[in-house]
Amino acid sequence: MRDKVHPFPFDAQAELVMKAFMQATGEKLNRAQRQVGGGDDVQRFSHGGSWQSHHSYDPDRVDQMQTIEHETRLRFEEIMEGRLDVIERTVDEISNSMADSYAKAFYRMLSDTCEEHGNVIDGSAGTLGEQMLKAIETVEYSVDRDGQVSLPEFRMHPSLAKRLHSDPSLHEPQLLARVEEVKKIKITQALAAEAARKAKFRTREQ
Structure with a gap:
Protein backbone atom coordinates (compact mmCIF):
# COMPACT_ATOMS: atom_id res chain seq x y z
CA MET A 1 0.00 0.00 0.00
CA ARG A 2 1.09 3.56 -0.63
CA ASP A 3 2.29 5.42 2.44
CA LYS A 4 -0.13 8.25 3.24
CA VAL A 5 2.71 10.40 4.54
CA HIS A 6 4.83 9.77 1.43
CA PRO A 7 2.42 9.24 -1.49
CA PHE A 8 5.35 9.03 -3.91
CA PRO A 9 7.94 6.92 -2.09
CA PHE A 10 10.25 6.61 -5.12
CA ASP A 11 10.74 10.31 -5.83
CA ALA A 12 14.42 10.18 -4.84
CA GLN A 13 15.11 7.22 -7.11
CA ALA A 14 13.15 8.83 -9.96
CA GLU A 15 15.25 11.98 -9.61
CA LEU A 16 18.46 9.95 -9.88
CA VAL A 17 17.16 8.19 -12.99
CA MET A 18 16.24 11.52 -14.58
CA LYS A 19 19.67 12.99 -13.81
CA ALA A 20 21.39 9.98 -15.36
CA PHE A 21 19.06 10.19 -18.37
CA MET A 22 19.79 13.89 -18.93
CA GLN A 23 23.53 13.33 -18.50
CA ALA A 24 23.58 10.50 -21.05
CA THR A 25 21.54 12.58 -23.51
CA GLY A 26 23.75 15.64 -23.01
CA GLU A 27 26.99 13.71 -23.45
CA LYS A 28 25.82 12.11 -26.69
CA LEU A 29 24.58 15.46 -27.99
CA ASN A 30 27.90 17.13 -27.14
CA ARG A 31 29.83 14.45 -29.04
CA ALA A 32 27.64 14.98 -32.09
CA GLN A 33 28.06 18.76 -31.87
CA ARG A 34 31.85 18.48 -31.66
CA GLN A 35 31.83 16.46 -34.88
CA VAL A 36 30.09 19.36 -36.61
CA GLY A 37 31.64 22.46 -35.12
CA GLY A 38 34.59 21.25 -33.09
CA GLY A 39 34.97 21.81 -29.38
CA ASP A 40 38.10 23.92 -28.99
CA ASP A 41 36.91 27.33 -30.18
CA VAL A 42 33.62 27.64 -28.35
CA GLN A 43 32.63 30.79 -26.51
CA ARG A 44 30.05 30.47 -23.77
CA PHE A 45 27.96 33.36 -22.49
CA SER A 46 25.99 33.29 -19.26
CA HIS A 47 24.42 36.73 -19.45
CA GLY A 48 21.55 37.90 -21.60
CA GLY A 49 20.44 36.46 -24.91
CA SER A 50 22.65 38.35 -27.36
CA TRP A 51 26.31 39.20 -27.87
CA GLN A 52 28.54 41.37 -30.00
CA SER A 53 32.16 40.63 -30.90
CA HIS A 54 34.09 43.81 -31.66
CA HIS A 55 37.02 41.85 -33.13
CA SER A 56 35.04 39.79 -35.63
CA TYR A 57 34.56 40.23 -39.37
CA ASP A 58 31.48 42.36 -38.60
CA PRO A 59 32.05 44.34 -35.36
CA ASP A 60 28.66 46.07 -35.49
CA ARG A 61 26.72 42.84 -35.75
CA VAL A 62 24.66 41.69 -32.76
CA ASP A 63 23.74 38.01 -32.70
CA GLN A 64 20.86 36.44 -30.83
CA MET A 65 20.49 33.09 -29.13
CA GLN A 66 18.69 30.44 -31.15
CA THR A 67 16.53 27.79 -29.52
CA ILE A 68 16.81 24.15 -30.52
CA GLU A 69 14.08 22.01 -29.05
CA HIS A 70 12.71 18.51 -29.40
CA GLU A 71 9.53 16.83 -28.22
CA THR A 72 9.26 13.13 -27.50
CA ARG A 73 6.60 10.84 -26.09
CA LEU A 74 7.00 7.91 -23.76
CA ARG A 75 4.13 5.43 -23.84
CA PHE A 76 2.80 4.47 -20.41
CA GLU A 77 2.30 0.89 -21.60
CA GLU A 78 6.01 0.50 -22.30
CA ILE A 79 6.84 1.56 -18.76
CA MET A 80 4.31 -0.83 -17.26
CA ALA A 99 22.15 17.21 -33.20
CA ASP A 100 20.51 17.28 -36.62
CA SER A 101 18.85 20.62 -35.83
CA TYR A 102 22.17 21.97 -34.56
CA ALA A 103 23.99 20.89 -37.74
CA LYS A 104 21.36 22.53 -39.95
CA ALA A 105 21.55 25.78 -37.98
CA PHE A 106 25.37 25.67 -38.02
CA TYR A 107 25.67 25.24 -41.79
CA ARG A 108 22.89 27.75 -42.42
CA MET A 109 24.84 30.30 -40.39
CA LEU A 110 28.02 29.59 -42.37
CA SER A 111 26.18 29.82 -45.68
CA ASP A 112 24.46 33.09 -44.76
CA THR A 113 27.73 34.60 -43.54
CA CYS A 114 29.58 33.66 -46.73
CA GLU A 115 26.78 35.00 -48.91
CA GLU A 116 26.62 38.21 -46.90
CA HIS A 117 30.33 38.97 -47.25
CA GLY A 118 30.90 37.62 -50.74
CA ASN A 119 33.05 34.66 -49.71
CA VAL A 120 31.51 32.48 -52.41
CA ILE A 121 33.15 30.58 -55.25
CA ASP A 122 31.33 29.98 -58.51
CA GLY A 123 30.91 26.22 -58.80
CA SER A 124 30.27 26.43 -62.53
CA ALA A 125 33.53 28.17 -63.43
CA GLY A 126 36.62 26.09 -64.14
CA GLU A 140 43.01 32.79 -44.01
CA TYR A 141 44.86 30.51 -41.61
CA SER A 142 44.71 31.06 -37.86
CA VAL A 143 46.97 30.22 -34.92
CA ASP A 144 45.68 28.38 -31.86
CA ARG A 145 46.48 29.11 -28.23
CA ASP A 146 49.51 26.82 -28.40
CA GLY A 147 51.04 28.75 -31.28
CA GLN A 148 50.23 26.08 -33.86
CA VAL A 149 48.80 27.06 -37.24
CA SER A 150 45.31 25.64 -37.78
CA LEU A 151 44.90 24.35 -41.32
CA PRO A 152 41.52 24.92 -43.00
CA GLU A 153 38.86 22.25 -42.94
CA PHE A 154 36.48 21.76 -45.85
CA ARG A 155 32.85 20.73 -45.39
CA MET A 156 31.01 19.60 -48.49
CA HIS A 157 28.05 17.65 -49.78
CA PRO A 158 28.58 13.85 -49.98
CA SER A 159 28.22 13.94 -53.77
CA LEU A 160 31.05 16.46 -54.03
CA ALA A 161 33.17 14.47 -51.58
CA LYS A 162 32.95 11.45 -53.89
CA ARG A 163 34.26 13.54 -56.77
CA LEU A 164 37.39 14.37 -54.78
CA HIS A 165 38.56 10.78 -55.20
CA SER A 166 37.88 10.52 -58.92
CA ASP A 167 38.19 13.97 -60.51
CA PRO A 168 41.50 14.03 -62.46
CA SER A 169 41.85 17.81 -62.17
CA LEU A 170 42.59 17.40 -58.45
CA HIS A 171 45.65 15.27 -59.11
CA GLU A 172 47.48 17.41 -61.64
CA PRO A 173 51.14 17.96 -60.56
CA GLN A 174 50.96 21.68 -61.30
CA LEU A 175 47.88 22.07 -59.10
CA LEU A 176 49.38 20.09 -56.21
CA ALA A 177 52.57 22.15 -56.38
CA ARG A 178 50.56 25.37 -56.28
CA VAL A 179 48.57 24.12 -53.29
CA GLU A 180 51.78 23.46 -51.34
CA GLU A 181 53.10 26.89 -52.30
CA VAL A 182 49.92 28.60 -51.11
CA LYS A 183 49.98 26.56 -47.91
CA LYS A 184 53.50 27.75 -47.04
CA ILE A 185 52.57 31.37 -47.77
CA LYS A 186 49.42 31.17 -45.64
CA ILE A 187 51.30 29.61 -42.73
CA THR A 188 53.94 32.35 -42.85
CA GLN A 189 51.25 35.04 -42.97
CA ALA A 190 49.36 33.50 -40.05
CA LEU A 191 52.45 33.32 -37.85
CA ALA A 192 53.39 36.91 -38.73
CA ALA A 193 49.88 38.15 -37.92
CA GLU A 194 49.92 36.31 -34.59
CA ALA A 195 53.33 37.76 -33.72
CA ALA A 196 52.06 41.25 -34.53
CA ARG A 197 48.99 40.67 -32.37
CA LYS A 198 51.06 39.52 -29.40
CA ALA A 199 53.42 42.47 -29.80
CA LYS A 200 50.55 44.79 -28.89
CA PHE A 201 50.48 43.40 -25.37
CA ARG A 202 53.16 44.17 -22.82
CA THR A 203 54.36 41.28 -20.70
CA ARG A 204 54.85 41.51 -16.95
CA GLU A 205 58.62 41.42 -17.39
CA GLN A 206 58.41 44.60 -19.48
Whole structure:
Protein backbone atom coordinates (compact mmCIF):
# COMPACT_ATOMS: atom_id res chain seq x y z
CA MET A 1 0.00 0.00 0.00
CA ARG A 2 1.09 3.56 -0.63
CA ASP A 3 2.29 5.42 2.44
CA LYS A 4 -0.13 8.25 3.24
CA VAL A 5 2.71 10.40 4.54
CA HIS A 6 4.83 9.77 1.43
CA PRO A 7 2.42 9.24 -1.49
CA PHE A 8 5.35 9.03 -3.91
CA PRO A 9 7.94 6.92 -2.09
CA PHE A 10 10.25 6.61 -5.12
CA ASP A 11 10.74 10.31 -5.83
CA ALA A 12 14.42 10.18 -4.84
CA GLN A 13 15.11 7.22 -7.11
CA ALA A 14 13.15 8.83 -9.96
CA GLU A 15 15.25 11.98 -9.61
CA LEU A 16 18.46 9.95 -9.88
CA VAL A 17 17.16 8.19 -12.99
CA MET A 18 16.24 11.52 -14.58
CA LYS A 19 19.67 12.99 -13.81
CA ALA A 20 21.39 9.98 -15.36
CA PHE A 21 19.06 10.19 -18.37
CA MET A 22 19.79 13.89 -18.93
CA GLN A 23 23.53 13.33 -18.50
CA ALA A 24 23.58 10.50 -21.05
CA THR A 25 21.54 12.58 -23.51
CA GLY A 26 23.75 15.64 -23.01
CA GLU A 27 26.99 13.71 -23.45
CA LYS A 28 25.82 12.11 -26.69
CA LEU A 29 24.58 15.46 -27.99
CA ASN A 30 27.90 17.13 -27.14
CA ARG A 31 29.83 14.45 -29.04
CA ALA A 32 27.64 14.98 -32.09
CA GLN A 33 28.06 18.76 -31.87
CA ARG A 34 31.85 18.48 -31.66
CA GLN A 35 31.83 16.46 -34.88
CA VAL A 36 30.09 19.36 -36.61
CA GLY A 37 31.64 22.46 -35.12
CA GLY A 38 34.59 21.25 -33.09
CA GLY A 39 34.97 21.81 -29.38
CA ASP A 40 38.10 23.92 -28.99
CA ASP A 41 36.91 27.33 -30.18
CA VAL A 42 33.62 27.64 -28.35
CA GLN A 43 32.63 30.79 -26.51
CA ARG A 44 30.05 30.47 -23.77
CA PHE A 45 27.96 33.36 -22.49
CA SER A 46 25.99 33.29 -19.26
CA HIS A 47 24.42 36.73 -19.45
CA GLY A 48 21.55 37.90 -21.60
CA GLY A 49 20.44 36.46 -24.91
CA SER A 50 22.65 38.35 -27.36
CA TRP A 51 26.31 39.20 -27.87
CA GLN A 52 28.54 41.37 -30.00
CA SER A 53 32.16 40.63 -30.90
CA HIS A 54 34.09 43.81 -31.66
CA HIS A 55 37.02 41.85 -33.13
CA SER A 56 35.04 39.79 -35.63
CA TYR A 57 34.56 40.23 -39.37
CA ASP A 58 31.48 42.36 -38.60
CA PRO A 59 32.05 44.34 -35.36
CA ASP A 60 28.66 46.07 -35.49
CA ARG A 61 26.72 42.84 -35.75
CA VAL A 62 24.66 41.69 -32.76
CA ASP A 63 23.74 38.01 -32.70
CA GLN A 64 20.86 36.44 -30.83
CA MET A 65 20.49 33.09 -29.13
CA GLN A 66 18.69 30.44 -31.15
CA THR A 67 16.53 27.79 -29.52
CA ILE A 68 16.81 24.15 -30.52
CA GLU A 69 14.08 22.01 -29.05
CA HIS A 70 12.71 18.51 -29.40
CA GLU A 71 9.53 16.83 -28.22
CA THR A 72 9.26 13.13 -27.50
CA ARG A 73 6.60 10.84 -26.09
CA LEU A 74 7.00 7.91 -23.76
CA ARG A 75 4.13 5.43 -23.84
CA PHE A 76 2.80 4.47 -20.41
CA GLU A 77 2.30 0.89 -21.60
CA GLU A 78 6.01 0.50 -22.30
CA ILE A 79 6.84 1.56 -18.76
CA MET A 80 4.31 -0.83 -17.26
CA GLU A 81 5.76 -3.66 -19.36
CA GLY A 82 9.20 -2.99 -17.89
CA ARG A 83 10.81 -2.30 -21.27
CA LEU A 84 14.04 -0.66 -20.18
CA ASP A 85 15.28 -0.48 -23.78
CA VAL A 86 12.92 2.45 -24.26
CA ILE A 87 15.30 4.57 -22.16
CA GLU A 88 18.24 4.09 -24.52
CA ARG A 89 15.98 4.51 -27.53
CA THR A 90 14.67 7.82 -26.18
CA VAL A 91 18.21 9.05 -25.47
CA ASP A 92 19.14 8.31 -29.08
CA GLU A 93 15.97 9.92 -30.41
CA ILE A 94 16.42 13.18 -28.51
CA SER A 95 20.17 13.55 -29.03
CA ASN A 96 20.01 12.64 -32.74
CA SER A 97 17.13 15.02 -33.41
CA MET A 98 18.77 17.93 -31.60
CA ALA A 99 22.15 17.21 -33.20
CA ASP A 100 20.51 17.28 -36.62
CA SER A 101 18.85 20.62 -35.83
CA TYR A 102 22.17 21.97 -34.56
CA ALA A 103 23.99 20.89 -37.74
CA LYS A 104 21.36 22.53 -39.95
CA ALA A 105 21.55 25.78 -37.98
CA PHE A 106 25.37 25.67 -38.02
CA TYR A 107 25.67 25.24 -41.79
CA ARG A 108 22.89 27.75 -42.42
CA MET A 109 24.84 30.30 -40.39
CA LEU A 110 28.02 29.59 -42.37
CA SER A 111 26.18 29.82 -45.68
CA ASP A 112 24.46 33.09 -44.76
CA THR A 113 27.73 34.60 -43.54
CA CYS A 114 29.58 33.66 -46.73
CA GLU A 115 26.78 35.00 -48.91
CA GLU A 116 26.62 38.21 -46.90
CA HIS A 117 30.33 38.97 -47.25
CA GLY A 118 30.90 37.62 -50.74
CA ASN A 119 33.05 34.66 -49.71
CA VAL A 120 31.51 32.48 -52.41
CA ILE A 121 33.15 30.58 -55.25
CA ASP A 122 31.33 29.98 -58.51
CA GLY A 123 30.91 26.22 -58.80
CA SER A 124 30.27 26.43 -62.53
CA ALA A 125 33.53 28.17 -63.43
CA GLY A 126 36.62 26.09 -64.14
CA THR A 127 37.48 22.56 -63.11
CA LEU A 128 36.95 21.16 -59.63
CA GLY A 129 40.70 21.42 -59.05
CA GLU A 130 40.67 25.12 -59.96
CA GLN A 131 37.69 25.73 -57.69
CA MET A 132 39.39 24.01 -54.74
CA LEU A 133 42.59 25.97 -55.37
CA LYS A 134 40.66 29.23 -55.37
CA ALA A 135 39.03 28.25 -52.09
CA ILE A 136 42.43 27.48 -50.56
CA GLU A 137 43.82 30.81 -51.77
CA THR A 138 40.86 32.66 -50.22
CA VAL A 139 41.00 31.10 -46.76
CA GLU A 140 43.01 32.79 -44.01
CA TYR A 141 44.86 30.51 -41.61
CA SER A 142 44.71 31.06 -37.86
CA VAL A 143 46.97 30.22 -34.92
CA ASP A 144 45.68 28.38 -31.86
CA ARG A 145 46.48 29.11 -28.23
CA ASP A 146 49.51 26.82 -28.40
CA GLY A 147 51.04 28.75 -31.28
CA GLN A 148 50.23 26.08 -33.86
CA VAL A 149 48.80 27.06 -37.24
CA SER A 150 45.31 25.64 -37.78
CA LEU A 151 44.90 24.35 -41.32
CA PRO A 152 41.52 24.92 -43.00
CA GLU A 153 38.86 22.25 -42.94
CA PHE A 154 36.48 21.76 -45.85
CA ARG A 155 32.85 20.73 -45.39
CA MET A 156 31.01 19.60 -48.49
CA HIS A 157 28.05 17.65 -49.78
CA PRO A 158 28.58 13.85 -49.98
CA SER A 159 28.22 13.94 -53.77
CA LEU A 160 31.05 16.46 -54.03
CA ALA A 161 33.17 14.47 -51.58
CA LYS A 162 32.95 11.45 -53.89
CA ARG A 163 34.26 13.54 -56.77
CA LEU A 164 37.39 14.37 -54.78
CA HIS A 165 38.56 10.78 -55.20
CA SER A 166 37.88 10.52 -58.92
CA ASP A 167 38.19 13.97 -60.51
CA PRO A 168 41.50 14.03 -62.46
CA SER A 169 41.85 17.81 -62.17
CA LEU A 170 42.59 17.40 -58.45
CA HIS A 171 45.65 15.27 -59.11
CA GLU A 172 47.48 17.41 -61.64
CA PRO A 173 51.14 17.96 -60.56
CA GLN A 174 50.96 21.68 -61.30
CA LEU A 175 47.88 22.07 -59.10
CA LEU A 176 49.38 20.09 -56.21
CA ALA A 177 52.57 22.15 -56.38
CA ARG A 178 50.56 25.37 -56.28
CA VAL A 179 48.57 24.12 -53.29
CA GLU A 180 51.78 23.46 -51.34
CA GLU A 181 53.10 26.89 -52.30
CA VAL A 182 49.92 28.60 -51.11
CA LYS A 183 49.98 26.56 -47.91
CA LYS A 184 53.50 27.75 -47.04
CA ILE A 185 52.57 31.37 -47.77
CA LYS A 186 49.42 31.17 -45.64
CA ILE A 187 51.30 29.61 -42.73
CA THR A 188 53.94 32.35 -42.85
CA GLN A 189 51.25 35.04 -42.97
CA ALA A 190 49.36 33.50 -40.05
CA LEU A 191 52.45 33.32 -37.85
CA ALA A 192 53.39 36.91 -38.73
CA ALA A 193 49.88 38.15 -37.92
CA GLU A 194 49.92 36.31 -34.59
CA ALA A 195 53.33 37.76 -33.72
CA ALA A 196 52.06 41.25 -34.53
CA ARG A 197 48.99 40.67 -32.37
CA LYS A 198 51.06 39.52 -29.40
CA ALA A 199 53.42 42.47 -29.80
CA LYS A 200 50.55 44.79 -28.89
CA PHE A 201 50.48 43.40 -25.37
CA ARG A 202 53.16 44.17 -22.82
CA THR A 203 54.36 41.28 -20.70
CA ARG A 204 54.85 41.51 -16.95
CA GLU A 205 58.62 41.42 -17.39
CA GLN A 206 58.41 44.60 -19.48
